[in-house]
Amino acid sequence: MEYYQAVFIGILQGITEWLPISSSGQVMLSLINFIRISPEDAYSYSLILHLGTLMALLFKFRYDLGKIMFKLLLFRWEEEEKFLFYSTLFTGLIGLPLYKGFKSIVSSFNPEAVNGIIGIALILTGIMLKKSQEAPLERLEKGLKKEKDEVTIVDAIIAGIAQGVAVIPGISRSGMTIGSLLLLGIKQEKAVRLSFLMAAPAIIGALFLELPEASRTSEPLSLPLASILSAFIVSLLMLELMMKLAKRLNFSRFCIFFGFIALIASLVGVLT
Template sequence: MDWFQVVFLALLQGLTEFLPISSSAHLILPSQLFGWVDQGLAFDVGVHIGSLTAVMIYFRQDIWRMIVAWTSSLVGRGSSTDSRLAWYVIWATLPAVVAGFIFESAVDHYGRSILVIAGATLVFGALLWWADFSRTEVRPLEKITLKDVIIIGLAQAVALIPGTSRSGITITAGLMLGLNRQSAARFSFLLSIPVILGAGLLKGLELMKTGTADEWTMVLSGTVLAAISAYACIHLFLKWLDKVGMLPFVIYRMLLGFVLLGVYFII
């Protein structure tokens, strides 16, 4: 990679990881459309660490309360809203873990085509619009139930398909279940922590086995840029969410999906 690609891909990862527009699709597309070489395993690990750092710093107070409450629940000191939320994040992560072990190789083989990305972008973009348009918004995050968590977790497992968007599909599920926008988004972001951590650890282990010839200055720069852009993205998304809703992201997904179909069938 050259420095332009480093900056572009790091910012792209940070901005798209938490928006409902699919970061995996956007990281696959440059190589598909521009013929760029793969960014390399070390860079991939680096930008995931950047995204993870951003979400953990942003939600540091929530995370600390959840850890303390969850630890207390383990030693029989009772249950609280924070301990239940911590357990819910764990339960909602399990379907994605199971699906990853079963379907990862198939997704890597069949799911990286422009046609698959375009189809998932359009279908799940339309579903996001419907969920936001028909939302009831009757419950805050404190009222989330185990049934809600299981459904959101199953929805997250579908995000293995590039173009689906992990944040998009989990927010969609949350809205359909009656969570308000802020609650659906915040749970989606909290749910991203174990997923990104797990993906980063797996890629890190693979990196240790294979070694790398990557330029570490570029990797570190990508990590920092991804962290800064991801933090800004989370902050602005939550700030503007109630004002703009999901429609801008739905419109973007529709445009992107049809452009990709044009690329696939015409070029």
């Protein structure tokens, strides 16, 4: 990988992390199809890049996360503290086995198979997003359940499971968590905030698992550092803009479109 490619991948991570279109899926597709990196290395690289977006997330929500951490340590658990504890617990219970399973078999996949997996996952994410966008409108039209002001432990568990499933490339973490919370009747603004807050411990956990292996790579350390730095800078610059765009654009169609593109690339690779 060249330095300009490392910077480009970091920029891609910095933009797509804040959109419900699976940053790891988009990064892996780019690494595999354009830079010609093996699926196993592409998966590891896509996880390491989250260090850049994690730093941006911690900076953006430094006061909120500081207060939550202080309350957790003092066992003064209120709504957000309980939500983060149970969502993180179930993210680990679901995500860790899926991570280890995918990590152990991804090395046996060829690029065409990985393209197909990511394509299917993106399409499923798009369907999930479309349903989550329609559900609140359907409830209002039918005069059914109103949006909830507070999240429950059950809501936290479901959101945690959704986040755990998102370790599979192509399944968007933010798309799954925001979508599940919207389906549960949580207000959109609150769902977005909770989704970003619960990302911090999940990303830290993923980096804890992946960084020891990344340190053993033969590539110069400056390459991933260039990607991480560019991801951090772009995340800081684009976070607010991306959140505003997310309210206006239909990202379910975006996921489905890129999912079909990945599936077509997979079939072409198999047939040629």
